[in-house]
Amino acid sequence: MPHVQLNPRTTSLEFYGIPGVLAISLGLPIFVIFLNQLIRTDYYIVGIFQNFKVEQVWNHLKPFSYYVYNYQLWTYYLAWFFGLSILDLVLPGRELLGVKLRDGAQLAYKINGVAMISTLVLVLCVRWNITGGQMPEIQYLYEHHVDLCIITILFSFMLSTFIYISSFIPLVRPNGVGTRERVLALGGNSGNLIYDWFIGRELNPRIGPLDIKLFCELRPGLLLWLLINISCLHHYYLKYGQVNDALLLINVLQGFYIFDGVLNEEGVLMMMDITTDGFGFMLIFGDLCLVPFTYSLQARYLSISPISLGNYWIAVILGVMSMGYWIFHSSNNQKSNFRQGKLPNLKSIQTDRGTKLLCDSWWAMSQHINYLGDWLMSLSWCLCTRFETPLTYYYSVFFAILLLHRQRRDEHKCREKYGKSWQTYESQVPYRIIPYIY
Numbered sequence: 001m002p003h004v005q006l007n008p009r010t011t012s013l014e015f016y017g018i019p020g021v022l023a024i025s026l027g028l029p030i031f032v033i034f035l036n037q038l039i040r041t042d043y044y045i046v047g048i049f050q051n052f053k054v055e056q057v058w059n060h061l062k063p064f065s066y067y068v069y070n071y072q073l074w075t076y077y078l079a080w081f082f083g084l085s086i087l088d089l090v091l092p093g094r095e096l097l098g099v100k101l102r103d104g105a106q107l108a109y110k111i112n113g114v115a116m117i118s119t120l121v122l123v124l125c126v127r128w129n130i131t132g133g134q135m136p137e138i139q140y141l142y143e144h145h146v147d148l149c150i151i152t153i154l155f156s157f158m159l160s161t162f163i164y165i166s167s168f169i170p171l172v173r174p175n176g177v178g179t180r181e182r183v184l185a186l187g188g189n190s191g192n193l194i195y196d197w198f199i200g201r202e203l204n205p206r207i208g209p210l211d212i213k214l215f216c217e218l219r220p221g222l223l224l225w226l227l228i229n230i231s232c233l234h235h236y237y238l239k240y241g242q243v244n245d246a247l248l249l250i251n252v253l254q255g256f257y258i259f260d261g262v263l264n265e266e267g268v269l270m271m272m273d274i275t276t277d278g279f280g281f282m283l284i285f286g287d288l289c290l291v292p293f294t295y296s297l298q299a300r301y302l303s304i305s306p307i308s309l310g311n312y313w314i315a316v317i318l319g320v321m322s323m324g325y326w327i328f329h330s331s332n333n334q335k336s337n338f339r340q341g342k343l344p345n346l347k348s349i350q351t352d353r354g355t356k357l358l359c360d361s362w363w364a365m366s367q368h369i370n371y372l373g374d375w376l377m378s379l380s381w382c383l384c385t386r387f388e389t390p391l392t393y394y395y396s397v398f399f400a401i402l403l404l405h406r407q408r409r410d411e412h413k414c415r416e417k418y419g420k421s422w423q424t425y426e427s428q429v430p431y432r433i434i435p436y437i438y
Helices: 017-037 054-058 064-068 071-090 113-130 136-143 145-166 193-199 212-218 220-240 245-263 265-270 281-294 297-304 310-339 369-383 390-418 420-428
Strands: 094-100 106-111 348-350 356-358
Touching: 017 054, 017 145, 017 193, 017 281, 017 297, 064 145, 071 113, 071 145, 071 212, 071 220, 094 265, 106 265, 113 220, 113 245, 136 145, 136 220, 145 193, 145 281, 193 281, 212 220, 212 265, 212 281, 220 245, 220 281, 220 297, 245 265, 245 297, 245 310, 245 369, 265 310, 281 390, 297 390, 310 356, 310 369, 348 420, 356 420, 369 390, 390 420
Parallel strands: none
Antiparallel strands: 094 106, 348 356
């Protein structure tokens, strides 16, 4: 296979090119800090930002050098990140092969989500027992929330740079075509340092047996989100000696979502993040910082400004969550079973590439019906805060924008990939996400 076919040069730039990726790389971290500064124990937004004060946005933030040289903060976070990476390597699990890459190879992935979750729960239970429920490391997480957020931002920049530089180092062992060239992402090989650093130059960077992309997707950020939520519940319990129904509900709902994602991690192997996107700052920052420190805004807010939901609100929220989970899980399972040849009777469109486009059952309703289910779950979490402030609905709005962007990226790539077959598919499945609406 010629070199040009293995790693063709990227000619079309996303996010409006260099100005766009620079704006996101600098603006999004600042925005994450901004959001978290609006929910602190000494100051939090009330209503429609009626008590917003500009000076509070920067209050309690330290000089940049404080975060760069703070031994305690870096020790805390690096112990978490590298501790999980070691567990990911040593805990037992089964091996699955990923999709076939352009060099013909299939990477092996260790699936040990059950062992990882079990270990984390065991450690938390042991620490609760040893410390008499005080759990100082959980209190530290709650009290240094914004500080640790900034540490993850800095670490994301460092890891992105390390991954980018590593993408130029030849492989130790030959790839599937017999060369030592790394398989690069089709969208991250423009030749521009800033753009490729952001998008991700290498498709599946690894250090030995550790697949860094899959690890970051499912371990340090996702599980830190869980711990932040627990720290909010723990803080409330220590302060009031009881558990609030809204705070408990958000912990249960998001905890269920996190557990489901980790325990069913094999499904991630087929996602665009793993199969198509390079691993650069865009994904690294999203996985390590954006997920834990913005998806936990509801729990953080409820720990500072508690409300009581009551049975009616709890029933409504559980209904929305259940509906979303049913659509999301059922549709994804159906597509997975179809790809494995378990549902041959479902209607599909045969493409010139030898693959089939499913257009029956769930997938006759819309092209991304699973996105609708995923968004409904996000809405249920925001509803745990009722309508106290639009700030806690950030996640649902952000997630809607993210899903729309993913859908349009997928649509563009599928039109190029499948040609006339995709036109036929669109005529049979005209709705993109929401049936009869969009």
